[in-house]
Amino acid sequence: MSERPLGAQMSHMLKARGVDTIFGIPGVHNVEMYRGIEEAGITHVLARHEQGAGFMADGYARATGRAGVAYVITGPGLLNAMTAMGQAWSDSVSLLVLSSCLDETASVQGQLHQMRDQEGAAATVSDWSHTARDADGAFALIDRALGEFATLRKRTKHIQVPIAVLGASAAPAPDAMPLAQPPVAASVEREAALLAAAKRPLFIFGGGAAGASDAARALLQRTGAASFTTYAGRGIAAPDDPLHFGALLARPDSAQVIASADLVLAIGTELAEVDLWRDVLGHEAPMIRVDIDPQSLNDRHRAAYPVLSDAGGFMGRLLAACDAPPATGWSGAEVREARAKWRAEIDAERPGILPICDALRAALPDDTMVYSDMTQFAYAAKEIWPMARPGHWHHPFGFGTLGYALPAAIGGAVGRPGLPTVAIAGDYGFQYSLQELGTAVELGLPLPILLWDNGKLKEIEDAMVRSQIAPNAVVARNPDFLALARAYGAGAVAPATLSDLQEAVGAALKADGPTVILMTPALSASS
Structure with a gap:
């Protein structure tokens, strides 16, 4: 492909990396980003507000498992999208926002859409926000974002490109490099032994384990463990599993149920305020904490056995290592009684x-x-x-x-x-x-x-x-x-x-x- 304006090359690069849809609103400051969209074979969805474009890209990412991409303009366009960017950051969604930015702001005042620190503003609701000063920088940042979506905790990324750079002639993007794989625990022998010895093991599955529901359900069946999910983890455990308490962690006396477990395995969940609506989970037994985010492994819940690993990889290895007979400490009757009580509470509230x-x-x-x-x-x-x-x-x-x-x-x-x-x-x-x-x-x-x-x-x-x-x-x-x-x-x-x-x-x-x-x-x- 011959040289062409960078905005067009970016669209072709995104298409080559698997992006088939972009949500956004064109404006005078980002028209160069639109030069190559149709030629590259990308569908553009026109939102009515940049916040809507960000939410659409978020919804697309959650539905498909691929990156959701939004195109916005400088200044108010990016600011309008920042609520959606913050939501995607908070909920671990692969949202990539590409915006234009002014070429110079320190020495020139009174420009259209001018902000004091556009990159810094976006950084408050993103994993990172960076300015690409040339074509190579833009290509490298796009590949970095897509690579981190595949290997790390999914968080909003923002890339801005100066208007003059978007319109400048550039060579095509380099070929894509193979994506790395997310980390997987090297060994699960310790965790398998703890699980085999437990009589009332309890799994708590969060949204980070959503891609491994088959392994999660097989683990529950093989071990006789009970389970909860967070709201984002609903559907990981089978809804008709007689030992599944449901997405009811926020019920105050779920803490009593959790305290009765002799081993807790929290997989792919922050155990955040919005999961529990209380300060502590309530466990008294040791906790195995499995997460791809190191910060979650060192939070106030103080896991006895932190494991930095992708949830699916960990559960697959744990399932292969589990050959003990099912635990017998939980009963379907106690689960049914708790769920009925909590449903009545919700109906009354x-x-x-x-x-x-x-x-x-x-x-x-x-x-x-x-x-x-x-x-x-x-x-x-x-x-x-x-x-x-x-x-x-x-x-x-x-x-x-x-x-x-x-x-x-x-x-x-x-x-x-x-x-x-x-x-x-x-x-x-x-x-x-x-x-x-x-x-x-x-x-x-x-x-x-x-x-x-x-x-x-x-x-x-x-x-x-x-x-x-x-x-x-x-x-x-x-x-x-x-x-x-x-x-x-x-x-x-x-x-x-x-x-x-x-x-x-x-x-x-x-x-x-x-x-x-x-x-x-x-x-x-x-x-």
């Missing part, structure tokens, strides 16, 4: 939501991928909705932003054409990114958008009441959501009963565009 969850789950295919927002409906659902397979429910767990579900679901649907995808949002959070309905309509995505409308910020109202604060600023006037959806060209329906809801979801999955399905608390009382 957030009344009316669980019957709707049950109806929706019955109506959706097992391979449905769900993207949810920060809303009470999702808070309840992610505790009690069993998943048949891992990596099929995505939520803004760590950073906890509003407005995630719709654009992320668009990215997920683009990454999985022909497979069912659903968005779940609350009435307030939906308004953070509802303009992305335009993108979903343009793409003709058969996307059900389940909109939970309780007319207020109910979670915040409840928090104020618990704190003995008179509820304030928790009710906002909502638009006519159905009319708004139709104005964008989307379908819109407000089911009156649970059976109507199931029919609406089925129809939306077969439609030629997105459908907003309005759900209210009154649905739970319907027949």
Whole structure:
């Protein structure tokens, strides 16, 4: 390939490295990045806001396991995307953001989109943020980002290129080098011996183990161990496993269950605040901690046996080393009793939501991928909705932003054409990114958008009441959501009963565009 502007060479490089879709918004400062997109054979998805582009790339990455790439402009374009960048950093997502930047900022003032430190701003929500000063630097940084996605904990990366450098002539990128493999524990003999000696072993699986569910399920069956998952780890353990406690670590008295184990194995999980909603896990027995991130192995949970390893590689070796008969210390009865108790607690805390969850789950295919927002409906659902397979429910767990579900679901649907995808949002959070309905309509995505409308910020109202604060600023006037959806060209329906809801979801999955399905608390009382 002959020399051409660097922006075009970058697009060809990304295509050669397996990138087939880019989400973004063109502007006067990044037009050179768009010169080579169509020629390279990359699909570009036009978002309505750079935050939406970032969330779409995030949703695409979670759905496909490949890098999600976003193109944004200098200054406000990058700043608009930073919420999505922070979310992907927090939730271990392979998000690569490529932006333009000004050629000179120290000696020149008053330029369009000028910032004091654009690279530094992006670094606050990224694993790293660097400026490529020439073509070789741009190529090296792109390869570094893609290589680290494959071998290290997945975190947001940001690369910015000066406008003049993007437009300057450059030779093609070099051929790709083979990617390294993630680290795998050299030996698991110690861990296998501890597991063989335990009578009440307990596994806790996080999202980092989602790619190794077959090994996880085989380990549970072979050892007779009980298990929990984090919210991000749902589906790793079989939902019908009689010794699986579910994604209920946040229930306060789950700590008592954990304290009764004589060995805890935490695999691929931060055991973060948003997993537990308490300071400590509650274990009294030794803990084997397996993680690809060294920082997680040295945190407040103080693992007795830290193991720096990819979850799948570790569990595969552990499974091969386990030949002891199953432990007998756990019973299906105690697990059923705990799960029933916790479900009743959730139903009491957030009344009316669980019957709707049950109806929706019955109506959706097992391979449905769900993207949810920060809303009470999702808070309840992610505790009690069993998943048949891992990596099929995505939520803004760590950073906890509003407005995630719709654009992320668009990215997920683009990454999985022909497979069912659903968005779940609350009435307030939906308004953070509802303009992305335009993108979903343009793409003709058969996307059900389940909109939970309780007319207020109910979670915040409840928090104020618990704190003995008179509820304030928790009710906002909502638009006519159905009319708004139709104005964008989307379908819109407000089911009156649970059976109507199931029919609406089925129809939306077969439609030629997105459908907003309005759900209210009154649905739970319907027949």
